[in-house]
Each structure stands twice: as C-alpha cells, then as structure tokens.
Amino acid sequence: MTARRARKSTTKARPKRGTTRKPATKKWSARVTRESDALTLEDKVFKGTPSQIAKSLKRSAEHSRRRKSSPYRSAMSMLTFYINRAGKNLSATQRKKLEAAKDKLREAFGKAA
Numbered sequence: 001m002t003a004r005r006a007r008k009s010t011t012k013a014r015p016k017r018g019t020t021r022k023p024a025t026k027k028w029s030a031r032v033t034r035e036s037d038a039l040t041l042e043d044k045v046f047k048g049t050p051s052q053i054a055k056s057l058k059r060s061a062e063h064s065r066r067r068k069s070s071p072y073r074s075a076m077s078m079l080t081f082y083i084n085r086a087g088k089n090l091s092a093t094q095r096k097k098l099e100a101a102k103d104k105l106r107e108a109f110g111k112a113a
Contacts, residue, residue, distance in 0.1 A: 039078055046082055050097055053079070054104035072109040079105065095103050 039060045046053060057079060061071035068074075083090065083098050090098075106112070 038076055039067065041078070050100035050104045051097070053101035054108050057101075057105060058108045072105075072111060073091065075105055075109075076102065 010073075020054050039057075040063075041060055045056045048056070054075075057075040058071065061067060061075040061078075064071075064074065067076075079098065079102060083095065086094075
C-alpha cells in the first residue's frame with residue numbers, strides 16, 4: 001500500500017477576488033439619505049421633534065413618484081435605515097427620539113403599534 005502525499009503548491013497564495021477594498025472617501029449611508037431614489041427628504045429632517053420627523057417623512061413619502069412601495073413602508077424604511085446606519089454613533093436621547101418618531105409615523109398613517 002502506498003501512502004498518498006499532499007501536493008505542495010509552488011505558487012504563492014493569492015488573495016481572493018473582491019477582498020481588497022478601496023478606502024471610502026465619504027460615507028455611503030449619508031449619500032443614500034441625501035440622494036435616495038425613493039424619497040426626497042427635507043434638510044435636517046432627523047433633527048426635529050418626533051412629530052416633526054414623522055410629518056416630514058409622511059409628506060415626502062406621499063409626494064414621491066419614485067417610491068416602489070406604499071408611502072408608509074417607504075417612510076418607515078427610511079427612518080429604520082437612518083437608525084441602523086447611525087449605529088453606535090447615535091446617542092441614547094437621539095435614539096429614543098427616533099424610536100418615538102416611529103410611533104408617531106404609525107399614528108400618522110393609522111397603523112397599530
């Protein structure tokens with residue numbers, strides 16, 4: 001019985017395709033918030049009170065001709081996207097305000113919590 005030998009590769013290991021990254025010059029999430037295909041948002045929309053945020057998102061979603069789903073889903077998706085992308089950089093008070101804006105948005109569209 002002969003023992004099989006593992007073949008040694010004479011070439012150096014190459015990195016897998018697509019693993020090298022180019023350094024990002026700007027944050028893509030900020031660009032999405034600014035230039036969304038679904039909604040045209042007002043400036044500093046996420047800086048107001050929860051009711052102001054909800055009203056602004058509702059107005060933007062209802063007036064948009066580019067959105068692909070219902071106004072409610074588009075507005076809620078944009079708010080959730082903003083919360084998720086902010087991540088750890090979002091203070092507790094800002095996160096609380098944005099979560100309250102979700103509730104106000106549900107009320108504005110007549111959806112149950």
